[in-house]
Amino acid sequence: MSDLESRYVDLHRNPELSFEEHRTAGIGADALRAAGCEVTTGIGRTGVAGVLRNGAGPTVLLRADMDALPVREETGLSYASTRVATNSQGIEVPVAHACGHDMHVTWLLGAAESLAARRDSWSGTILFVLQPAEEAGGGARAMVEDGLFDRFGTPDVALGQHLAPMPAGHVLTRSGLAMSASDTLHVRLFGRGGHGSRPEATVDPVVLAASTVLRLQTVVSREIGATDAAVVTVGAMNAGAKENVIPDEAELQLSIRSFAEPVREKVNEAVRRIVRAESTASAAPREPEITATASYPPTVNDEAATEALTARFREEFGPDQVRDGPLITGSEDFGEFGRAAGVPSVFWFVGGIDPARFAADGTLAPGPDVPSNHSAQFAPTLHPTIDTGVRTLVTAALSYLSN
Numbered sequence: 400m401s402d403l404e405s406r407y408v409d410l411h412r413n414p415e416l417s418f419e420e421h422r423t424a425g426i427g428a429d430a431l432r433a434a435g436c437e438v439t440t441g442i443g444r445t446g447v448a449g450v451l452r453n454g455a456g457p458t459v460l461l462r463a464d465m466d467a468l469p470v471r472e473e474t475g476l477s478y479a480s481t482r483v484a485t486n487s488q489g490i491e492v493p494v495a496h497a498c499g500h501d502m503h504v505t506w507l508l509g510a511a512e513s514l515a516a517r518r519d520s521w522s523g524t525i526l527f528v529l530q531p532a533e534e535a536g537g538g539a540r541a542m543v544e545d546g547l548f549d550r551f552g553t554p555d556v557a558l559g560q561h562l563a564p565m566p567a568g569h570v571l572t573r574s575g576l577a578m579s580a581s582d583t584l585h586v587r588l589f590g591r592g593g594h595g596s597r598p599e600a601t602v603d604p605v606v607l608a609a610s611t612v613l614r615l616q617t618v619v620s621r622e623i624g625a626t627d628a629a630v631v632t633v634g635a636m637n638a639g640a641k642e643n644v645i646p647d648e649a650e651l652q653l654s655i656r657s658f659a660e661p662v663r664e665k666v667n668e669a670v671r672r673i674v675r676a677e678s679t680a681s682a683a684p685r686e687p688e689i690t691a692t693a694s695y696p697p698t699v700n701d702e703a704a705t706e707a708l709t710a711r712f713r714e715e716f717g718p719d720q721v722r723d724g725p726l727i728t729g730s731e732d733f734g735e736f737g738r739a740a741g742v743p744s745v746f747w748f749v750g751g752i753d754p755a756r757f758a759a760d761g762t763l764a765p766g767p768d769v770p771s772n773h774s775a776q777f778a779p780t781l782h783p784t785i786d787t788g789v790r791t792l793v794t795a796a797l798s799y800l801s802n
């Protein structure tokens with residue numbers, strides 16, 4: 400365990416942004432090679448695959464994501480990140496593992512070492528996947544499109560896990576739909592600028608943007624049934640620089656969440672229709688530009704596989720430590736692997752916060768001071784978190800590979 404702790408601390412101190420995970424990938428590749436895997440790097444830019452062959456039997460894919468976030472860490476830990484990096488827009492930003500992907504890598508490498516050391520107790524093949532750019536939304540697809548399954552074989556099941564702001568030592572599973580689909584859009588609305596005193600000679604993109612934002616609120620309230628769920632958030636709205644200048648254009652950035660494919664299609668179509676129609680209503684000189692910048696499928700856990708795994712986790716950790724997880728409006732690109740391979744997948748959560756910070760009534764309700772993922776204060780307690788996440792992966796893999 401001390402080896403895994405020092406590996407975690409090293410990864411935590413040295414976070415890397417999406418698709419920049421060169422150092423992390425190198426450490427992962429070395430550790431997988433040392434565990435006896437055939438290792439290939441540079442898949443989908445910075446992804447790593449390690450294949451551990453051990454006779455006849457099924458193939459199990461185990462996945463960890465590697466990237467960190469542009470967040471300035473404020474945990475006060477002795478091993479807090481002080482790293483800065485240049486983002487894809489050329490801007491220098493602080494970087495921290497505020498989502499816990501450093502823990503995910505630590506768990507995966509710990510599981511590889513543990514499974515390699517007990518080859519006599521299982522047979523089959525394990526495909527270890529270190530994925531880039533989960534936060535940017537393109538990492539899983541980049542690996543699949545770079546031939547992950549053509550080159551290393553199609554697995555029989557895809558398994559993954561995430562660190563959660565839940566008590567350390569607890570595991571949360573959920574059968575069926577578990578996390579939302581996410582679509583993000585950048586929109587450029589075109590007007591015709593001019594003097595603020597003569598709006599009649601312009602097409603004002605500020606009014607066009609304001610009208611568009613308000614009309615977009617009707618997508619969920621007027622077009623989606625009350626028993627379905629979706630979210631449309633305009634998180635950024637930028638136009639203009641001075642009170643007496645009507646600018647030429649305005650920009651919107653949208654986040655769309657949904658749980659069912661028909662709802663997802665309907666919301667995305669309605670958003671596009673409204674953006675185009677509001678431009679027409681304003682007599683815009685050009686059609687708006689609508690760019691999809693990221694897209695995650697919903698996370699759907701295979702029901703039979705989830706029930707079987709949950710039973711194994713209850714045997715391993717005890718029934719009180721393994722709970723039913725809630726439906727989450729957050730999103731993940733893990734679902735790409737099972738979808739592309741056409742096989743069942745299961746994604747579960749492992750708690751990482753000191754249990755003393757939770758209500759004593761057993762409801763797992765976090766206190767108000769428990770920071771969640773993406774917070775500058777998010778800091779998992781290392782024990783038993785490291786051990787729990789290694790054991791979940793090993794238990795899950797062995798449930799397919801040992802007789």
Ligand SMILES: [Zn+2]
Nearest residue numbers: 498534772773
């Ligand atoms: Zn995250």
Ligand SMILES: [Zn+2]
Nearest residue numbers: 498500533561
């Ligand atoms: Zn994450």
